[in-house]
Amino acid sequence: MSHVLRRGIAISLVFVLAFSGYAPGNSATGAASLKEVAASGPNVDWPLFGNTTDNTRYSSLAQINRGTVQKLGVAWTMQEGPQLAVWETDPIVVNGVMYLSTNIDQVIAVNAATGTLLWKYTPKVNFYLAVAGGGGGVPTNRGVTVANGKVYLLTFDDQLTALQSSTGEVLWKTQVADPHEGYSETSPPTYWNGMLIVGSAEGDAGLRGFVAAYDAQTGKQIWRFWTVPARGQGWMPATGFHGGGDVWMPPTIDTTSGILYFGTGNPSPDIMTSIRPGCNPWVDAVVALNARTGKFLWGHTQVCPDAWDYDSHQATMLFNVQRGGKTIRAVGQGNKEGYYWIFDARTGQTLAKSPALSKETLPRALPTAKGVLVCPGSSGGIEFSPAAYSPLTHAIYQQALNLCQIYQLATTQEVQTHPKAAVDVGGSIGNGPGPYDGTMSGIDANTGKLLWHDHISGPMVGGALATAGNVVFAGSDNGHFYAFDAQSGKILWQPNLGLAFGAAPIAYSVNGTEYIAVAVGGSVTAPLDGANLGGTLAVFKLGGAPVKPLPIVNTGGILVPMNTQLPSLKGLSQIGPWTYVDATKHHVIFKLVAAATAHNSGFNFDGYAKGEANFVVPVGWNVDFLFSNMAGFPHSAAIASNLKPPVNLPFFGFAQVATPNANIGIGPKVIQVMSLNALPSGSYYVVCLVPGHIQTGMWDRFTISKTATMPSISLGH
Numbered sequence: 001m002s003h004v005l006r007r008g009i010a011i012s013l014v015f016v017l018a019f020s021g022y023a024p025g026n027s028a029t030g031a032a033s034l035k036e037v038a039a040s041g042p043n044v045d046w047p048l049f050g051n052t053t054d055n056t057r058y059s060s061l062a063q064i065n066r067g068t069v070q071k072l073g074v075a076w077t078m079q080e081g082p083q084l085a086v087w088e089t090d091p092i093v094v095n096g097v098m099y100l101s102t103n104i105d106q107v108i109a110v111n112a113a114t115g116t117l118l119w120k121y122t123p124k125v126n127f128y129l130a131v132a133g134g135g136g137g138v139p140t141n142r143g144v145t146v147a148n149g150k151v152y153l154l155t156f157d158d159q160l161t162a163l164q165s166s167t168g169e170v171l172w173k174t175q176v177a178d179p180h181e182g183y184s185e186t187s188p189p190t191y192w193n194g195m196l197i198v199g200s201a202e203g204d205a206g207l208r209g210f211v212a213a214y215d216a217q218t219g220k221q222i223w224r225f226w227t228v229p230a231r232g233q234g235w236m237p238a239t240g241f242h243g244g245g246d247v248w249m250p251p252t253i254d255t256t257s258g259i260l261y262f263g264t265g266n267p268s269p270d271i272m273t274s275i276r277p278g279c280n281p282w283v284d285a286v287v288a289l290n291a292r293t294g295k296f297l298w299g300h301t302q303v304c305p306d307a308w309d310y311d312s313h314q315a316t317m318l319f320n321v322q323r324g325g326k327t328i329r330a331v332g333q334g335n336k337e338g339y340y341w342i343f344d345a346r347t348g349q350t351l352a353k354s355p356a357l358s359k360e361t362l363p364r365a366l367p368t369a370k371g372v373l374v375c376p377g378s379s380g381g382i383e384f385s386p387a388a389y390s391p392l393t394h395a396i397y398q399q400a401l402n403l404c405q406i407y408q409l410a411t412t413q414e415v416q417t418h419p420k421a422a423v424d425v426g427g428s429i430g431n432g433p434g435p436y437d438g439t440m441s442g443i444d445a446n447t448g449k450l451l452w453h454d455h456i457s458g459p460m461v462g463g464a465l466a467t468a469g470n471v472v473f474a475g476s477d478n479g480h481f482y483a484f485d486a487q488s489g490k491i492l493w494q495p496n497l498g499l500a501f502g503a504a505p506i507a508y509s510v511n512g513t514e515y516i517a518v519a520v521g522g523s524v525t526a527p528l529d530g531a532n533l534g535g536t537l538a539v540f541k542l543g544g545a546p547v548k549p550l551p552i553v554n555t556g557g558i559l560v561p562m563n564t565q566l567p568s569l570k571g572l573s574q575i576g577p578w579t580y581v582d583a584t585k586h587h588v589i590f591k592l593v594a595a596a597t598a599h600n601s602g603f604n605f606d607g608y609a610k611g612e613a614n615f616v617v618p619v620g621w622n623v624d625f626l627f628s629n630m631a632g633f634p635h636s637a638a639i640a641s642n643l644k645p646p647v648n649l650p651f652f653g654f655a656q657v658a659t660p661n662a663n664i665g666i667g668p669k670v671i672q673v674m675s676l677n678a679l680p681s682g683s684y685y686v687v688c689l690v691p692g693h694i695q696t697g698m699w700d701r702f703t704i705s706k707t708a709t710m711p712s713i714s715l716g717h
Contacts, residue, residue, distance in 0.1 A: 042509070042510070042511045042512045043095070043096050043508075043509060043510055043511070044059075044060070044061055044508055044509040044514075045092075045093045045094050045095065045096075045508055046059070046091070046092055046093045046506045046507065046508045047092055047093070047094050047146065048092065048145075049090055049092065049142075049143060049145070049188055049190070049250050049315070050250075050252070050315065050317070050386060051506070053192075053252075053253065053254075053255050054252065054254075054317065054318035054319065054389075055250075055252040055315055055316065055317045055318065055386070056317055056318070056319060056388065056389040056390075056466075057317075057386055057387070057388035057389070057463065057464060057465055057466060057504060057506075058388060058389055058390055058391065058465075058466045058467070058468075059465065059466070059467045059468065059506075059507035059508075060467075060468045061467055061468060061469070061507050061508075061509055061514045062467065062468040062469040063469070063509070063513075063514035063542065064467065064469050064471065064507070064514050064516060064542060065467075065468075065469030065470060065471060066469060066470050066471060066485055066492060068469075068542055069469070069471050069483045069492050069493045070492065070493050071542045071543060072483075072493060072495075072516065072540045072541070072542060072544065072547075073540065073541065073542075073543060073544025073545050073546060073547060074538065074539070074540060074544045074545040074546070074547055074548075075113075075515055075539045075540055075541040075544045075545075076114060076115035076539050077115070077536050077537060077538050077539065077550070078108075078110065078115050078536065078537040079535060079536055079537075079551070080102050080103070080519075080521065080535030080536065080537070081102055081104070081106070081535065083553060084102060084103060084104065084521075084535040084553065085521055085522065085533035085534060085535050085553040086103060086140075086500075086502055086521050086522045086523055086524055086526060086533055086535070087102070087103060087502055087503060087519040087520065087521035087522070087534075087535045087536075087537075088103065088140055088141070088142050088186075088462075088502040088503050088519070088523055088524070089101045089102065089103070089141060089142055089143050089503055089519045090142055090143040090188075090386075090463070090503055090504055090506065090519070091143065091506055091517055091519070091537070092143065092144065092145075092146055092506070093112045093506070093508040094146045094165070096111070096112050096113065096510050097109055097110070097111065097112060097118065097165075098110050098111075098112040098508075098517070099143075099144050099146055099151055099165070100143060100144070100519070100537065101141040101142075101143055101144050101153065102141065102535075103139050103140055103141050103535075104122075104125065104127070104139050104141075104156075105122075105123050105125050105139070105141050105153065105155045105156055106120060106121065106122045106123075107120070107121040107144055107151060107153055107163060107168065108120050108121075109151075109165075109168065112508060112510050112515070112517075113510040113511065113513070113515070115537075115539065119167060119168040120168065121153075121163055121168040121170075123153070123155055123159070123161065125139075125155045125156055125157050125159075126157045126179065127139050127156050127157070128566070128567050128568075128673075129157050129179035129180055139156050140156070140186040140524060141153075141154075141155075141156070141186060141187075142186060142187040142188060142249075142503070143187070143188045144188050145188045145189050145190070145191050145196070146165055147191040147216065148216065149164070149165050149166070150162045150163065150164065150165055150171065150216070151163040151164075151165045151168070152188065152189055152191070152196055152216070153188075154176070154185035154186075154187070154188060154189060154198065155185060156179075156184050156185060156186070157179040157184070158175055158176050158177040158178065158179050158183055158184065158185050159173050159174070159175060159176075159185075160173065160174045160175075160176050160185075160189065160196065160198060160214060160219060161173045162216075162219065172218065172219050173219065174214065174219035174220070174221075176198050176212060176214070176221075177200060177210075180421070181205070181207060181420055181421055182202055182205030182206070182207050182420065182421035182422075183200055183201070183202050183205075183207060184201045184202070185198070185200075185201055186201045186248065187199065187201070187248060187249050187250050188250055189214075189250065190250045190251045190252070190253060191216060192253045192255065192291060193258075193291070193292070194215065194216050194217070195213045195214065195215065195216060195222060195291070196213070196214045196215075196216050197211060197212075197213050197250075197251050197253070197260060197291070198211070198212050198213075198214060199211050199246070199247025199248065199249070199250070199251060199262060200246050200247050201246055201247070201248050202243065202246045204244075204246075204265075204266070204268050204270055204309075204423055204424050204425060204653070204654075205243075205268075205420070205421055205422065205423065205424060206240070206241040206242045206243050206268050206269075206418050206419075206420065206421075206422065206424035207241075207243040207246075207420070207421075208226050208227065208228050208229075208230065208243045208244075208245070209226070209227040209228060209243065209244060209245035209246035209247055209264060209265060209283075210224055210225060210226050210227060210247070211224070211225050211227070211247055211251060211260070211262060211289070211294070212224040212225070212294075213291075213294060222294075223293060223294035224294065225289055225294045225296065227244075227245030227246075227247065227264050227282050227283065227287065228243055228244055228245040228267070228280070228282070228283060235276055235278070235280050235281075236276070237275045237276060237416070239275075239416040239417075240275075240415060240416045240417055240418035240419075240424075241418055241419060241420045241424070242267075242268050242269060242275075242276070242418060242424055243267075243268055243424070244264075244265060244266055244267035244268040244270075244280070244283045245264040245265060245267065245282060245283040245285075246264065246265040246313070247262050247263070247264060247265070247313070248263075248265060248311070248313040248384055249262075249263065249313055249314060249315035249384055249386070250315055251315075251316070252315060252316045252317065252318060252331075253291050254318055254329070254345065257329075257345075257346075258290065258291045258292055259288050259289070259290065259291060259297060259345065259346075260288065260289045260290070260291035261286060261287070261288050261316040261318070261331050261345070262286070262287055262315075262316060263285070263286055263287075263311075263312040263313050263314055263315070263316055263333050263335070264282055264283050264284065264285050264286075264287060264311075264312060264313070265283065265284070265311040265312070265313050266283055266284055266303075266306050266309045266310060266311050267280040267283040267284070267306060268424035268425075268426070269415050269418065269424045269425060269426030269427075270306075270308075270309040270378075270424065270425045270426055270429075271307050271308065271309060271367045271407050271409065271425060271426045271427050271429065272307075272367070272409060272410070272412070272415050272426030272427065273305045273306075273307045273366070274412060275412065275415065275416065276305075277305065278304075278305060279301055279304040279305060280301070280304075280305065280306070281299060281301055282299040282301065283301065283306065284301055284302050284303040284304075284306050284310055284311065284312045284335065285299045285300055285301040285302060285312055286299065286300050286302070286312060286316060286331060286333050286341070286343060286348070287299040288331075288345070288348065298347065298348035299348065300341075300343055300348045300350070302335050302337065302339075302341060303335065303337055307366050307367055307407075308336075308337075308364065308367075308374055308377070308378060308407065309336070309378035309425070309429065310335055310336040310337045310378075310381065311335060311336050312333060312335035312336075313335075313336075313384055314333050314334050314335065314382060314383075314384055314385065314386060314387070315333075315384075315386045316331050316332065316333045317331070317332045317333070317386070317387055317389055317396075318330070318331055318332075318345060319332065319389050319391075319396075319445055321342065321351060321352075321445055321446050322446050323351065323446070328344055328345075328351065329344070329345040329346065330342050330343065330344060330345055330351055330445070331343050331344075331345040332387065332389075332396060332445070334354075334357070334381075334382035334385075334387060334398055334400075335381065335382055336376065336378065336379075336380065336381035336382060336383065337360075337376070337381055337382075338356045338357050338358040338360055338376050338380070338381035338382060338400060339353055339354050339355075339356060339357065339382075340353070340354040340357065340382065340387070340396060340398050340441075340443055340448065341353050341354075342445065342448055351448075352446070352447055352448030353448050354398075354441070354443050354448045354449070354450065355449075355450060357381070357382060357398060357400035357439055357441050357453070358375075358376045358380055358381050358382070358400040358401060358402050358438075358439060359375045359376060359380075359402040359404065360375050360376060361373070361374060361375040361404070365407075367407035367408065367409045367426075367427060368407075368408070368409055369408065369409050369410075369411075370408070371406045371407065371408040371430075372406065372407055372408075373404055373405075373406055373432050373433075374404065374405060374406075374407055374432075375402070375403075375404035375432070376401075376402065376403060376404065376405075377403050377404050377405025377406075377407075377429065377431075377432060378405055378429045378654065379401075379403050379405065379525045379528055380400075380401050380402060380403035380404065380405070381400060381401070382398060382399070382400050383399075383401065383461050383523070383525065384461075384523075385398075385399045385460070385461050385462050385463045385464070385504065386463040386464070386504055387399075387463070387464055388463075388464040388465055388466035388472060388504075389445065389466065390466040390467075390468075390470075390472075390486055392468060392470060392486070393442070393451075393470070393486050393487055394444070394445050394446065395442045395443060395444060395445060395451055395486065396442070396443040396445050397440070397441070397442055397443075397464045397466055397472045397474070397484075397486070398440075398441050398443060398464065399438065399439070399440055399460035399461065399462070399463070399464060399474055400438060400439045400440075400441070400460060401436070401437070401438040401439075401459035401460055401461060401477075402435075402436060402437050402438060402439070402459070403431075403432070403436050403459060403528065403529070404432035404433065405429050405430060405431060405432045406429070406430045406431070406432050407427065407428075407429055408427045408428050408429075408430070408651075408680075409426060409427040410426055410427040410428075410679050410680040410681075411680070411681075413706075414619050414620060414679055414680060414681060414706075415679075417619070417620050418620060419585070419586040419620060419621075419622075420585070421585070421622065422586070422620060422621075422622050422677040422679075423652075423653035423654070423677040423679075425653040425654065425679075427679075427680060428650070428651040428652060428653055428654075428679075428680065429651060429653070429654050430650075430651040430656075431528060434529070436458075436459050436477075436528065436529035437455065437456060437457055437458055437459060438455075438456045438458060438459040438460035438461075438476060438477075439453060439454060439455055439456060439460065440453075440454045440456055440460055440464075440472075440474060440482070440484060440489070441453045441454070441489075442472075442484075442486070442487075442489055451487075451489070452488060452489030453489070454484070454489050454491070456476050456478070456482070457476070457478050458476035458477040458478025458479070458480070458500075458529070458531070459476065459477040459478075459525075459526075459529055459531075460474060460475075460476050460477075461476075461477060461500075461501060461502060461523045461525060461526070462474065462475050462501040462502050462503045462504050462518075462523060463503065463504025463505075464504060464505075465504060465505040465506060465507060465516070466486060467507055470485065470486040470487060471483050471484070471485070471486060471492065472484040472485075472486050473505040473516060473518070474501075474504075474505070475497075475500075475501030475505070475518060475520065476500075476501060477500040477501065477522065477526055477529055477531035478531075479496050479497055479498045479499055479500065479531070479532060479549070480494045480495065480496050480497070481493075481494070481495055481497055481501070481505075481518065481520075481538075482494050495547035496547075496549060497520050497538060497547065497549060497550050498532055498534075498549025498550050498552065499520045499521050499522060499531075499532050499533065499534035499536065499549075499550050499552065500520075500521065500522030500523070500526035500531035500532060500533060500534075501518070501520055501521075501522065501523070502519070502521065502522050502523030502524070502525075502526065503518060503519040503520075503523075504518070505517065505518040506518070513541055513542075514541065514542070515539050515540065515541050516539070516540045516541075517537065517538070517539040517540070518537075518538055519536075519537050519538075520534060520535075520536050520537070520538050520550060521533055521534035521535040521536060521550075521553070522534070532552050533552065533553055534550050534551055534552055534553050535553050536550040536551065538550065566626065566671060566673065567589060567624050567626070567673065569589065572587070572589060575710070575711075575712075576712070576713060577606075578590055578591040578592070578593075578606050578713060579591075579711060579712070579713060581710065581711055583710065585622070586618070586620060586621045586622060587621065587622045587624075588617055588621055588622070588623055588624070588711040589623075589624045589625075589626060590615060590623070590624070590625050590626070590711075590713070591606070591626050591628075592605055592606065592625045592626060592627045592628075592637055592686070593605065593606050593627075593628050593629075593630060594627070594628070594629040594630060594631055594635035594637075594688065594698075595629065595630045595631030595633075595635065596630055604697075604698065605637075605686060605698070605700050606713075608700060608715060609697045609698055609699065609700060610697040610699065610700075611699065611700060611701050612700065612715060612716065613700040613701065613713055613714070613715055614700065614701040614702070614703055614713065614714045614715075615686060615700065615701065615702045615703070615711075615713055616703045616705055616708050616711060616712045616713070616714060617678045617702075617703070617704055617705065617708070617711045618678070618704075618705055618708045618709060618710070618711065619678055619679060619680070619681045619704050619705065619706050620677070620678060620679055621677075621678045621711065622675070622676075622677055622678075623675065623676050623677070623678055623711075624673060624674075624675045625637060625673070625674045625675070625686075626671055626672075626673060627659055627666075627671065627672045627673070627674060628666075628668075628670065628671045628672075629665070629666050629667060629668055629670070630668065631668075632667070632668075633665075633690075634664060634665030634666055634667055634690055635665045635666065635688050635690060635693065635698065636658070636659045636661070636662035636663070636664070636665040636666065636672075636688050636689050636690055637658070637659050637662070637672070637674060637686060637687070637688065637689075638656075638657060638658035638659065638662050638674070638686075638687050638688075638689050639652070639656075639657040639658070639674075639676065639684050639685070639686060639687075639702055640684065640685045640686075640687045640699075641682075641684055641685070642685070643685060643687065643694055643699060647687065647689065647694065650684065652676040652677060652678075652679065653676075653677055653679070655676070657674050657675070657676045658674060658689060659672040659674050660672065662689040662690075663689050663690060663691065664690070665688070665689075665690040678704040679704070680704070681704045681705065681706045682703075682704055683701065683702075683703050684701075684702040684703070684704070685699050685700065685701060685702060686699065686700045686701070686702045687699040
């Protein structure tokens with residue numbers, strides 16, 4: 001995505017200066033009776049991202065079932081951290097210890113039954129370097145991997161770190177990609193046969209996606225597979241820096257055959273197909289490799305051509321299907337086009353495809369300079385949310401969301417000059433009309449046909465859990481945590497937690513008590529539909545405390561990493577009182593100061609207002625505004641396309657650009673950063689969104705120029 005841009009998100013980051021051995025899991029190959037569950041012992045772990053090596057997100061526990069699920073209550077909760085809101089982590093449980101991450105790459109180990117803290121590791125991470133498509137990316141972390149007494153973490157600035165599982169002590173680190181180029185890491189590695197398999201999250205920054213294997217004892221790279229050609233080779237344009245095929249979610253390995261499966265993201269530029277016509281292998285695809293060597297076996301591209309940013313980035317899942325009396329090993333995956341695909345795991349042949357699980361407009365319009373409405377949009381369909389599979393019902397359980405968006409093309413000339421580490425959308429993708437809602441579906445694994453299909457009043461993002469109690473769990477941006485009857489889809493339980501969801505639930509048992517745990521607070525797509533954000537791990541058990549809404553964390557629509565660095569001025573040339581540039585990297589930093597002088601009653605930017613200043617940048621440059629306030633009154637900053645209410649905030653790539661809580665603003669001793677890639681060209685405004693301040697004169701001009709060769713601040717109307 002999704003993710004200063006990632007996957008259809010309205011993004012802004014605030015930085016406060018004052019803070020500078022594999023454990024076998026449950027088998028998903030057969031039904032589990034209550035007697036079998038009881039015989040499994042008092043503790044049943046959730047040791048892997050998808051619980052089983054097949055990534056089925058299925059639990060053999062059945063203490064919580066269709067008859068008892070309404071008796072669920074809160075066992076314990078834990079906050080992610082001060083001012084941390086969205087939370088996409090998928091916890092794992094090994095030997096009764098829960099290991100999870102926060103979105104600022106902290107690793108936390110707690111007693112899985114009580115939530116008692118055992119240890120916490122907070123790495124030093126430069127979130128600003130990991131641009132994830134344009135500068136100052138959105139910190140995201142979906143969990144850790146535990147194997148051989150070690151906890152493995154991937155950080156947002158591309159560090160692969162091994163920790164001692166009992167203490168959190170750092171054992172080794174290695175760098176898997178260069179965050180200066182735009183790469184980031186957002187999901188845990190996959191462990192198999194002494195190796196860690198790592199994907200790339202380049203966030204539409206015009207970079208090549210990859211999957212790489214590392215020695216789990218030393219961190220040494222074993223092999224690397226690039227998902228798209230190098231610049232100027234194959235289908236990859238020679239002009240500008242483009243790429244795609246990023247691998248957002250953990251790969252899946254068939255432990256019997258040694259075949260590695262993963263999904264890939266869109267090609268870039270995302271929505272402009274004229275400079276990459278035809279099919280673009282291997283993007284929007286399921287790809288199979290030899291896990292030992294990284295050798296390509298097969299790939300299946302699901303969207304051809306892709307002009308809508310329809311990633312196939314969901315984690316793949318393995319299961320068996322029946323065809324003509326024969327059992328066939330299958331791999332399944334959903335994509336943002338809104339379909340769930342089922343392939344022959346050995347050959348890549350399509351076995352089945354579900355109907356559309358989200359609203360779609362057909363024929364699907366190609367983006368234009370004027371703009372077209374498309375359903376689902378880039379942030380609709382099936383997001384990263386992992387599906388679940390139950391061997392009891394032989395069904396796949398999949399979330400989806402209805403979110404239409406408007407696609408608007410830039411010019412070919414602007415896109416062909418795209419630099420490294422800048423968002424490479426090829427135009428912009430903005431929100432379409434609502435309502436924004438979702439679906440939950442049960443899909444026959446043999447045929448791809450719907451067994452049931454529920455409409456949900458809020459978007460469904462995060463992932464699903466299926467259990468031997470014939471219950472399927474999943475959350476919605478409407479704040480409700482749902483328990484569905486696995487066979488009929490009937491909603492059995494739907495408490496209101498008051499927050500959006502961005503992660504999948506898990507099930508585990510400690511001392512004979514079954515728990516359901518889920519990180520609540522929203523995904524980075526949640527701000528699109530106005531959902532409440534938080535950052536709370538909620539754990540449930542039968543007979544627990546009454547369920548109440550969880551605390552809302554107000555960060556203006558996105559999490560706030562308090563321990564990050566501001567963008568460094570090192571290596572940039574100062575070309576004016578407020579302007580710093582790196583001409584080689586096409587990067588400019590403007591220091592934007594509210595009320596620097598008493599001019600204009602204090603409502604001004606750097607002493608100029610009412611259009612007296614014009615911030616000019618060449619098209620395609622990366623732009624950072626370091627915003628501070630010298631006045632006693634609060635102020636904010638945003639890029640707008642008009643001055644009279646209602647003020648419109650245009651999209652740059654995937655994002656609207658504004659400082660957090662822009663309608664409230666900040667006082668002294670705080671610096672906020674707002675970032676964008678300067679595309680498309682045009683005339684805009686820098687404004688203060690605190691009510692009444694635009695009318696008072698707190699606005700200047702912002703021009704993205706086709707002719708300028710260097711940034712500048714010109715004075716005068």
